[in-house]
Amino acid sequence: MRKKILLLSCLIIVLLAASACKKADVNQNPSELNQDESQKEKEENDDEGTPEVSQDETKAVIPYDYVQNLNIIDDNYRNFYEIFVYSFYDSNGDGIGDINGVISKLDYINDGNDATDSDLGFNGIWLMPIMPSTTYHKYDVTDYYNIDPQYGTLEDFKNLVSECHKRGIHLIIDFVFNHTSAKHPWFLEAVSYLESLKEGEEPDLEKCPYVGYYHFTKDYNGSKTYYKAGTSNWYYEGVFWDQMPDLALENENVRKEIEDIAKYWLDLGVDGFRLDAAKEYFSGEKERNIEVLKWFSDYVKSVKEDADIVAEVWDEEGTIAAYYESGIPSLFNFPLSQHNGLITNTARKLGTSSGKNFAKTLLRLDEKYKEGNPKYIDAPFISNHDTTRISAQCVNDEDQMKMSAGMLLTMNGSPYVYYGEEIGMNSKGTKDENKRLPMQWSATDTTGITTPPANADSVEQKFPPVDEQMKDPLSLYNYYKRAVRIRNENPEIARGDMSVIEELCTKDISAIKKVYQGSEIVILYNINTESANILLKDAGLTELNIRGYLSVDGNAVTMSDGVVSMPKYSIVILK
Structure with missing residues (x-):
């Protein structure tokens, strides 16, 4: 019995000691616990020889300790933000975005203050067409010397130019001269004149020079790109649409008109132009198209030597390289873009794609384009107003979307980011209107949010709007912001x-x-x-x-x- 009591007493003492030790551990300073864990982790890493990145790390954001001073060079290497004014920000409550709406949101794009970090940091803006038009997209111009009334006035535009330049932002505008609107005075006068001709009478360019501004013919061969000119026996070319008659860019009078228009906008302060549909100036005739680009680039450079000019040649790398022989500074790098382009195609196959292939393809494209123009400035992009948005390309996979953005914003040249990509705005199907939906500023405050274009479908947005993403350090928005910041800190990335x-x-x-x-x-x-x-x-x-x-x-x-x-x-x- 005495032995049993002694044994029981010893057991009680051991249990009390263990309890005390446990309590001491619980009350230990948390920083000491972290030190112990860190030391243990360090010893494990030392034993393995190389550090490991744990896949079980906390989701808390690790402090970012690598902010450098901005090193922005004032040249034509820029970070461009593409804006569809119609859907960006409505300043007057009519449901349509406008120039003053863009001005009110300039600080979102770039506030011009290097000491702040509240803006995205883009230092270039491309405005989709802003001239008077009959359509919501405004690619059918009726007046090359004005602003569409839905968007505002010339005074508003002059104010925008001034505010952009205060912030160090280059502003380029869409210049559509492959075609005009069928409601443009040139075309209306030409058709009216043709309708007035008697049977068998040929046009006299002395009486109506505008007939020579377009491709009119009597020899209609059933082509789907030719349409009847009013009640006359003549037909005109319209590659894209019957309401977009193609200009005759071989006509010297047309070229003089285009030069005058370009100078007008350059004199207003724009920094350059985005050229629409350059491959269709003379459809299927590459050499003639290259000559048009050379003529236009040479003229613009004679007026403003440092003008930004970027053209749309929607084709493969060999064709793009050939168009660089025009001497044009930039062409959109289509092989990098869309769901089957290098960027998202690589990101969507994370873990199975070739890192070496990504690097080697970038180098191959660079070398190929330099053969055409050794001084070219690349214009990489993932999506634009004609393509599905990156969210659709990556099926709303945020990691893939971020990686795609990171690849884009560490490439050479001047990258172009379509409005709303920084918050993961969605598109749906092939309908153009679904690619040009209202910018999602807030889910609770509808101020400035535009009405969707007519015929747009209801498209579910998978990611939060701007005001919510700004508060989330791990959001897509903040990923873009850091990527642009890193680019602006390191000029080697672009150049x-x-x-x-x-x-x-x-x-x-x-x-x-x-x-x-x-x-x-x-x-x-x-x-x-x-x-x-x-x-x-x-x-x-x-x-x-x-x-x-x-x-x-x-x-x-x-x-x-x-x-x-x-x-x-x-x-x-x-x-």
């Missing part, structure tokens, strides 16, 4: 001569070096759903530091002893 770092490229890792005026950066892309460690010594790289990084989930890119540890879907700039 650097590019090469592929073969030793670091794998199925999942893409590695690119860029050199600008003797300054060298390295850009690494982890195109995978898993973390990765990259040993810089494999490429003989030393003395590099992190200049900035992008990650989809807030996890940090780190570097220790020449090993870069990258979380999933991340990008890092080293210098």
Whole structure:
């Protein structure tokens, strides 16, 4: 019995001691606990030789410690924001966006103050057509010397130009001269004259020079791109629509009209032009189209030497390279865009695509375009007003959308971002109206939100509006903002001569070096759903530091002893 009591007493003492130890652990300073865990993690990493990025890390945002001073160069390498004025912001309550609405939202795009971080940081704006028109999209111009009344007045536009320039923003406008509206005075006068001709009488350009402004013919062969000119026996060409008659760009009088129009807008202060449908100036006649671009570019440069000019040549890389022989500064890089382009095609296949292929394709395109124009400025983009939005391309996968944006905004040249892409606005189907829906500023405050274009469908938006995303550090909006900031901190990203770092490229890792005026950066892309460690010594790289990084989930890119540890879907700039 005495032995049993002694044994029981010992057991009680042990239990009390254990309880005290447990209580002491619970009351331990949390910082000491973190230190213990950190030390344990460090020892484990030391044992393994290279650091690991945990896939179980907290969703809390890791402090970003790599903000650099802005280093924005005042040249034609820009970060452009494309605006469809009709759907952007309504300043007067009529349901239609307008010029004053754009002005009221300039601080959202760029407030002109380098000391703030509340704006997106874009320093270029492309306005879709703003001239008087009969349609909502305004690609059928009725007056090349004015602003569509739905959008405002010339005074409003002059104010916009001034406010943009105060903020260091280049403003370019859509210049549509492949065709006019069928309601344009030139066309109306030409058709009226043709209707007045007697049977067998031929047009006299002395009496009506406007007949020579368009492609009129009596020899109608059943072509679907030719339409009857009023009640006359003549037909006119309209490649896109019967309400968009094609201009005869071989006509010297037409060219003089276009030159006068260009000078008018340049004198008003615009920084350049986006040229619509350059491949259709003479449909199927590449050499003639190239000549038109050369003529227009040469003229504009004679008026404003540093004018921004970017043209739409919707085709494959070989054709785009040929059009660069015109000397035009920029052409939209269509092989990078849309659901089957390099950017989202790579992002959508995260974990299975080739990192090396991404880098090598960028280099191949760069070399090919330089053959046409060694001084070209690339115009990469993911989507625009004619294509499905990135959210539809990536089926609303936010990680893929962020990675796509990160790839775009670390490319050479002047990237173009379509309004609303920074918040993941959705599109639906092939209908153009569904690609041009109202900007989603707020779900609770409808001030300034426009009415959808007629015939637009109801399209569900999967991501929050601007005001909500601004508050979320992990939002798509804030990812775009950081990406633009990093670009504005490192001029090598846009301007650097590019090469592929073969030793670091794998199925999942893409590695690119860029050199600008003797300054060298390295850009690494982890195109995978898993973390990765990259040993810089494999490429003989030393003395590099992190200049900035992008990650989809807030996890940090780190570097220790020449090993870069990258979380999933991340990008890092080293210098």
